[in-house]
Amino acid sequence: MRVLHLLPMNKLSGAERVGLLICKHMTGVESFVLTGGEELANVFINEGVEAYPVHFSIKNMLGLTSRLKAFIEEKNIDLIHAHDNLASLAAILTQKRYGLTIKVVSHIHNCYPWLTTGGIIQKIDRWVRPQYDHNIACGKIVFDYYQANATYFKPEKTTILSNAIDLESLESVSTHRVNELKETFNLPSNQTIIGYIGRLSEQKGMIPFIKALPTFKEAFQDCKLLIVGSGEQEDEVKQLVEELGLADLFIFAGFQSDVYPFYQLMDIFFLPSLYEGLPMVLLEAVGSGVPTISMNVGSIEEVIIPEKTGVLIEPNNHNEFVKHLVRFKNDVSLREQVAKNGAEHVQSKFNINEYNRLLKAVYGQIVG
Known part of the structure; x- marks a missing residue:
């Protein structure tokens, strides 16, 4: 055929x-x-x-x-x-x-x-x-x-x-490449890396996410937000980050053809989308054992079982999303548990x- x-x-x-x-x-x-x-x-x-x-x-x-x-x-x-x-x-x-x-x-x-x-x-x-x-x-x-x-x-x-997803390729990421990226983007080892991978477009909800951050800025002083991707809203996103005085929190890595090593850099993966299908980046993040928080849109709840394989937030409430991101960041025990459960879930079902x-x-x- x-x-x-x-x-x-x-x-x-x-x-x-x-x-x-x-x-x-x-x-x-x-x-x-x-x-x-x-x-x-x-x-x-x-x-x-x-x-x-x-x-x-x-x-x-x-x-x-x-x-x-x-x-x-x-x-x-x-x-x-x-x-x-x-x-x-x-x-x-x-x-x-x-x-x-x-x-x-x-x-x-x-x-x-x-x-x-x-x-x-x-x-x-x-x-x-x-x-x-x-x-x-x-x-x-x-x-x-x-x-x-x-x-x-x-x-x-x-x-x-x-x-x-291709679990074998996801699991065979070179440690050398991961260390190389840490140096390239100057990622501090003593801070929590909260990461996003995907297009910078209206669908992905990055603008309302950023607008919700200033209220909680002090809670992220021990963090860096690593943004991997490009798109039609890239300039608007970067400008908004500057206007809101958040530039010290963000690291923009741009579009990357090979995103697999980036999951190994992240302590938390976040997805604030307005709508979705079943995002590959979500499957890859959870399958890589990265604790994940996401808006409950599309078929994401097939992957994220609330408080078991990740954290789910009801759609279009980005203030609530950031509030729970702070909770998730601070609850290391929860992150460890959902990372283990999530990886097992994706490996068995997807x-x-x-x-x-x-x-x-x-x-x-x-x-x-």
């Missing part, structure tokens, strides 16, 4: 990491990837996956569907696995425009707010979602959210596959090999 993955972005973020792990570890399937740029394509190529950059955009849809048709015919593709909405739209329009028999799987990676607020994206989804041959929801709560908010959603054409076994079966059912 030959499967084409569509990944419209040009950075290795959550959905892209899912695609990479599928391509690297699935046996008996020949995988190809079209990405939104050379940077991401090279990540796949360096892992031995055949990948090419293309220009994904609504304005370029005619050219994109033409390019997809040519690639499908050249590589004899049996199935398109489209990650998120733009990729899924491009796949189904290619199928319909050229009357292709190829199957299209749409992978839902988020609890999208536009499902409840409406707008043009929701209208497009209402038209195309029923036409996909199959959907994959990245978690049970993501599935439930779609079913509750989209009357056109077809649960019988949807498989729930909670995201999974392994990429089992994930790929189930996904391969889904492919087989769809293609026939």
Whole structure:
């Protein structure tokens, strides 16, 4: 079987990491990837996956569907696995425009707010979602959210596959590399390192998190906040940190293509997101044994069992989030317990090999 993955972005973020792990570890399937740029394509190529950059955009849809048709015919593709909405739209329009028999799987990676607020994206989804041959929801709560908010959603054409991680690679991080990063970012050994990995975008809730910090600033004098990532809000985040007099607390590491060593630098991982699917960074942090506090959004509660495998905070209350972050920081015993429980939970439930076994079966059912 030959499967084409569509990944419209040009950075290795959550959905892209899912695609990479599928391509690297699935046996008996020949995988190809079209990405939104050379940077991401090279990540796949360096892992031995055949990948090419293309220009994904609504304005370029005619050219994109033409390019997809040519690639499908050249590589004899049996199935398109489209990650998120733009990729899924491009796949189904290619199928319909050229009357292709190829199957299209749409992978839902988020609890999208536009499902409840409406707008043009929701209208497009209402038209195309029923036409996909199959959907994959990245978690049970993501599935439930779609079913509750989209009357056109077809649960019988949807498989729930909670995201999974490569535990072997996560555990084989070089101590030399970790020590090298400590020196590069001048991380003090006598302070608590509270870390975040991910995009700096509105979805991730970094702005309201920072706005809630000044009230509790004194409680973080023995800490550094290590921020790993970039995005459209990066300049705004840094400016806000300066304006609020918090610059001495923050260390910005920028985008990192290999984030695995950074988990070993962190005493606590935090995720203040406004909405999510099932974040790969959360699975990786908890799986690495990093005590984790997160907003209870998307399918995160599949991973974080409150006060057992981490700390969960109800959505959109960033003051409460920071308050409990202080509590978590100060309760070393709780951190040790949830770190142990969390690592065991992720290692038993979210392994990429089992994930790929189930996904391969889904492919087989769809293609026939």
